[in-house]
Amino acid sequence: MTGITEQAIAAPRLPGSKKPARKSAYKRIRRHWQLYAVIALPILYLITFKYVPMAGILIAFKDYNVIQGIWGSPWVGFKYFNQFFESPNFWLYINNTLGISLYGLAIGFPAPILLALALNEVGNGLFKKSVQLVTYAPYFISTVIMVSIIIMTLSPNVGIVSKFFQWIGVENTNFMGMPGLFKSIYVWSDVWQYTGYGAIIYIAALAGVNPELYESAKVDGASRIQKIVNIDIPSLIPVSTILLILNLGNVMKLGFEKVYLMQNPLNLQTSEVISTYVYKVGLLSSSFSFSTAIGFFNSVINLILLVFVNYLARRLSSTSLW
Amino acid sequence: MFTSSKIRESQGDRLFIFGIYALLTAVLLVILLPLLYIVSSSFSSPQAVVSGRVWLFPVEFTLDGYTAVFRNPQIGTGYMNSLIYAVAGTTINVVMTVMLAYPLARKTFYGRNVIMVLLIITMIFEGGLIPYYLLVKNLQLLDTRWAMILPGALAVFQVIVARTFFQTTIPDELAEAAELDGCNDIRFILRIVLPLSKPILAVMSLMYAVGHWNAYFDALIFLRSADLFPLQIVLRNILILNTIDPTMMSNVDIFLAQQGLKDLLKYSLIVVASLPVLIIYPFVQKYFVKGVMIGSLKG
Numbered sequence: 330m331t332g333i334t335e336q337a338i339a340a341p342r343l344p345g346s347k348k349p350a351r352k353s354a355y356k357r358i359r360r361h362w363q364l365y366a367v368i369a370l371p372i373l374y375l376i377t378f379k380y381v382p383m384a385g386i387l388i389a390f391k392d393y394n395v396i397q398g399i400w401g402s403p404w405v406g407f408k409y410f411n412q413f414f415e416s417p418n419f420w421l422y423i424n425n426t427l428g429i430s431l432y433g434l435a436i437g438f439p440a441p442i443l444l445a446l447a448l449n450e451v452g453n454g455l456f457k458k459s460v461q462l463v464t465y466a467p468y469f470i471s472t473v474i475m476v477s478i479i480i481m482t483l484s485p486n487v488g489i490v491s492k493f494f495q496w497i498g499v500e501n502t503n504f505m506g507m508p509g510l511f512k513s514i515y516v517w518s519d520v521w522q523y524t525g526y527g528a529i530i531y532i533a534a535l536a537g538v539n540p541e542l543y544e545s546a547k548v549d550g551a552s553r554i555q556k557i558v559n560i561d562i563p564s565l566i567p568v569s570t571i572l573l574i575l576n577l578g579n580v581m582k583l584g585f586e587k588v589y590l591m592q593n594p595l596n597l598q599t600s601e602v603i604s605t606y607v608y609k610v611g612l613l614s615s616s617f618s619f620s621t622a623i624g625f626f627n628s629v630i631n632l633i634l635l636v637f638v639n640y641l642a643r644r645l646s647s648t649s650l651w
Numbered sequence: 652m653f654t655s656s657k658i659r660e661s662q663g664d665r666l667f668i669f670g671i672y673a674l675l676t677a678v679l680l681v682i683l684l685p686l687l688y689i690v691s692s693s694f695s696s697p698q699a700v701v702s703g704r705v706w707l708f709p710v711e712f713t714l715d716g717y718t719a720v721f722r723n724p725q726i727g728t729g730y731m732n733s734l735i736y737a738v739a740g741t742t743i744n745v746v747m748t749v750m751l752a753y754p755l756a757r758k759t760f761y762g763r764n765v766i767m768v769l770l771i772i773t774m775i776f777e778g779g780l781i782p783y784y785l786l787v788k789n790l791q792l793l794d795t796r797w798a799m800i801l802p803g804a805l806a807v808f809q810v811i812v813a814r815t816f817f818q819t820t821i822p823d824e825l826a827e828a829a830e831l832d833g834c835n836d837i838r839f840i841l842r843i844v845l846p847l848s849k850p851i852l853a854v855m856s857l858m859y860a861v862g863h864w865n866a867y868f869d870a871l872i873f874l875r876s877a878d879l880f881p882l883q884i885v886l887r888n889i890l891i892l893n894t895i896d897p898t899m900m901s902n903v904d905i906f907l908a909q910q911g912l913k914d915l916l917k918y919s920l921i922v923v924a925s926l927p928v929l930i931i932y933p934f935v936q937k938y939f940v941k942g943v944m945i946g947s948l949k950g
Contacts, residue, residue, distance in 0.1 A: 337949055360921065361754070364753070366934075367754060370750060371747050374804050374805060381786055382778025382779070383777070386778055465939075466929075469932060471864070471866075471893065480890075524678075535846065554667060612872055620781050622870075632775060632776055
């Protein structure tokens with residue numbers, strides 16, 4: 330890239346030359362040599378911080394040790410993949426990851442759509458603006474604070490939710506220590522935090538609906554529910570399909586941050602997911618190759634899922650990512 | 652949208668819209684009340700917080716919690732560090748994003764499709780945690796401030812949003828006219844593109860800044876020295892790791908007294924830590940919505 334740029338600098342510029350329809354690559358590069366100079370730094374960043382780590386996946390197939398480095402370490406083939414597949418907790422981690430993701434999707438995907446549909450009914454007054462202002466706000470709360478709010482409100486004796494349950498006669502419970510509740514706490518707190526933000530895109534889609542449709546529906550005497558079913562929901566289908574594809578294609582990519590912060594020794598049985606396991610095995614126990622193998626396995630499953638879901642969407646509807 | 656309708660609404664419709672208002676009011680309260688409770692608790696006395704007398708408004712108003720927050724040196728250091736990471740990081744983010752997005756927005760930029768494909772690939776496939784960690788380690792960035800800024804120097808999603816914005820707001824004819832007048836590409840970016848792109852630059856800065864302010868993962872894996880820790884790591888240590896093990900509750904009364912002060916500190920800390928974001932939020936909300944919408948045009 331630098332070679333091209335230097336050449337371009339050395340060459341004299343043709344001031345304001347009108348181009349024919351198809352120019353040679355060299356001429357087109359020379360025309361925008363400054364843009365190549367501008368883009369060089371970000372490209373260097375992408376190569377260094379995105380593509381070099383992809384090459385680093387090699388160590389999943391090697392017995393990585395610090396002294397010999399990535400290239401010098403001996404090859405071991407699929408040893409670490411097999412080790413993961415044969416480990417007694419393999420299915421547990423897969424189940425936990427998929428369980429939280431799919432539960433989250435089942436609740437978290439329709440929630441913003443419902444909020445947007447409801448907001449679309451109330452007119453552009455102060456009420457709508459207040460609901461929007463308030464529902465977007467939790468999006469800005471950091472994961473650490475969000476999890477500490479969850480822990481504080483649920484903590485035995487002093488948490489406000491615990492007090493409420495004591496008040497209605499349920500005995501004092503340590504909610505965060507109950508493995509059976511982990512998924513629900515995770516998913517519903519996510520709904521609390523992200524529904525407003527998620528609704529923005531649907532509200533925009535609804536604002537773009539042709540007003541004539543509503544007018545003719547009104548003339549035909551359609552009820553509000555009929556308008557929602559026949560006009561609003563169909564207008565949301567393209568954007569929701571795209572989001573559903575993206576979400577389904579990422580079900581194995583369950584984020585590390587919130588799960589890790591919500592873990593405690595009592596709920597590990599249901600809260601250990603692949604991303605937290607990769608972190609613990611890799612950075613806390615320094616099994617670099619094993620951890621990379623698990624991460625790579627996860628990425629590949631994800632990629633396959635994304636391609637598959639996109640294929641299904643293209644067959645079943647007209648909307649797809651590519 | 653229909654409330655001003657001249658045609659009288661049917662009984663069913665009025666019932667339905669009443670249901671909608673009730674539902675949205677419930678949503679509003681469910682989100683607002685916990686936030687209000689935290690803010691009110693942070694201004695109340697420890698005893699009032701522990702005994703559950705705080706509901707909507709502060710009880711026995713004190714600033715003890717805030718005094719405790721400001722007396723803690725860790726929190727001050729964390730606050731300063733987070734400010735440094737947010738300001739330096741966001742500046743680099745915005746500059747890098749524009750540098751990548753603008754050339755990709757020009758139709759006459761040779762090779763832009765190849766670069767777009769390279770970008771999209773990074774969105775659907777990644778090297779994973781360990782290769783990422785080893786890279787930062789090999790670059791000698793571990794446990795330095797650079798580790799908080801360089802690895803996340805740009806977000807591919809923001810590049811795509813910015814590119815869409817440039818393509819839709821800055822017509823190619825304008826660039827070509829400027830070129831004919833002898834204005835080169837860099838001058839065009841500085842004099843024409845940036846001034847025309849203020850809304851997207853505002854959104855982008857906000858998104859990046861909030862991201863830096865709220866992030867803890869990179870600090871968790873890259874930093875070891877306490878004097879480099881951003882606020883979120885300090886928060887994690889105080890708010891989450893100090894959570895008292897329920898099995899240790901032998902004497903409930905003593906526990907409650909200690910827990911009271913500790914809880915108060917936590918509420919105040921949450922308010923202090925969220926303050927910068929909460930202050931700018933109402934001002935940038937409209938830009939923020941606009942940014943999400945531009946992103947959704949071609950997401």
